[in-house]
Amino acid sequence: MIDVLAARLDTPGCLEVNHLNNAGTALPPKAVSEAVLAFTSQEALLGGYELAERAAEEIESTYDAVAALVNAGRRQIALVENATRAWDMAFYGIPFEKGDRILTCRSEYASNYLAYLQASRRYGVGVDVIPDNEYGELDLVAAANMLDRRVKLIAITHVPTSGGLVNPAREVGELARSTGCYYLPDACQSVGQIPIDVAAIGCDFLSSTGRKFVRGPRGTGFLYASDRAIVEVEPPFIDGHAATWTSADSFVIRDDARRYENWEFNHATRIGLGVAARYAMRIGIPSIWARVRMLAKRLRSALAAIDGVRLCDQGRIQCGIVTFVCAGRAAPAVKAFLQGRKINCGVIDASWTRIDMDGRGIPEIVRASVHYYNTEGEIDTLAEALAELMSGSASAPRGLPA
């Protein structure tokens, strides 16, 4: 059982807003912000390099904390600026050749899909989208039928930006292992809310961000790389941290995941990420997962009862991300209305997950994403506000029909 009151007392933002935008950025625990602020102030007083030397152990401890979050070894973790950079360092390192195939899912994130299109243009690789099953999840049978020796990479989004769906990451890992192709799940929206075990998933890489369900600082992300990946996949670019310049015309690339990093980094946020990861582990990811699902279920039931609100989440297992459209109301107008009541939600338009949203004929959605520190009362307040809006008893800009 999570002590929700204690978690909220630890989160100053809870006094200010009803924050249901955890899939955008979560509110950090005060220990995270305090660590970042304290380190930044000290840098100004002591010198950045000098403080980094003194705080080397603390900075290093972030690798252990992040590794523990996903059940990896510390040498398998690279700390980078965000999930996109983490993902890019893996993807762009894979030596694609003409005729190779990439398998992905319908709910793939825009930045990843753009990289496939670029690789397709550059190298002539094929990009094949695995169809969804009747529940809107990536269809494992179809995926198995699409596999052949030309598939060099399976890359999927575990939890999409556009809904509560949880794709079967572990089962896809089994498929990838059956052919030996590389496997790169994007776990940006799942780490911190769902238990993640890279060994069980059986991936070569896994990318994630710090600011979402991990509750870390903005500008942080990480890449897990398996031992095989570290040996086989060269980083797409290197610097004096990722590699050593051994003589005028030779170099050696590091033999751990830090080969995917670069030298300069905001040390304050790196420390903050470590604090956030340890905080999440102390609360316990299985407990977080249970509470997030309970709160999201409560929200879905409440929204389903409001005339004109249509839920858009797919999948048999649904996470803390709750998406919906409101008849006759543009998503940004709904978001603005809620924000006027200090309720934070997000809006996602189809450009962020085009294949999925275009396919479902949904141009934009409102996204409410819960975390364990949210209360049942906050969930009910959102539902009540929406009921008021949809009944016409609250004034709000109508905007374009969603």
Ligand SMILES: Cc1ncc(COP(=O)(O)O)c(C=O)c1O
């Ligand atoms: C599924 C998914 N992947 C990747 C990203 C990108 O994360 P970042 O902004 O940390 O690069 C996001 C961000 O919303 C996302 O939803």
